Amino acid sequence: MAARKSGELSAGREHGSQATRKLDASDPAHFRRALSRFASGVVVVTGIEAGEPVGMTCQSFSSLSLSPPLVLFSAGASSTTLPRLRAAGEICVNVLADDQEWLASQFARTGTDKWRGVDWSPGTHGVPRIAGATLWCEGAITAVHEGGDHLIVVVRVESLLAPLAPSPPLIFHEGSFRVLGDDRGERSRG
């Protein structure tokens, strides 16, 4: 029998009428692969630190609270950008459009010139707004909590700026960038 590749899900079982696979949450490859079934948008979190723009790609962005208006993202403890964003204090969450896959890749490469060829302008408090994003969400980091090997960053939203004719969002699902198919259209409102 062929050896199972790392990250491959283990043998099937029945759950009701659906064939299922048992996943090993303690295996990081399984965990990563399984959780990749959760589709998300992609953002670049930016700030200005020591006079320089800094930024990192995140898919862990989420709304957190309506009153007060809070959002969150999480960053790996080894991120070199997170300490700089924390020092910046004020940040901008740039929600990427479906033609900005190259930005998602560029801002995910540590130790490189992440800003090469990037069109941006200063927003509130000078934080970088990346041109072409579908939303700019700006605010102040108010709390940072430990979460295993990541840190959960809470941001109080001070400014929301949305283009009147936004491009569709960039989607990340099962390790790939995707775009929303418009052939099936909107099903129903949540």
Ligand SMILES: Cc1cc2nc3c(=O)[nH]c(=O)nc-3n(C[C@H](O)[C@H](O)[C@H](O)COP(=O)(O)O)c2cc1C
């Ligand atoms: C689509 C995508 C989503 C990502 N989401 C996250 C995330 O939510 N949190 C995180 O810490 N890193 C995430 N990363 C990886 C970081 O972008 C990358 O590790 C980081 O930019 C490393 O650079 P740094 O050392 O400058 O922080 C993601 C990468 C990609 C391509």
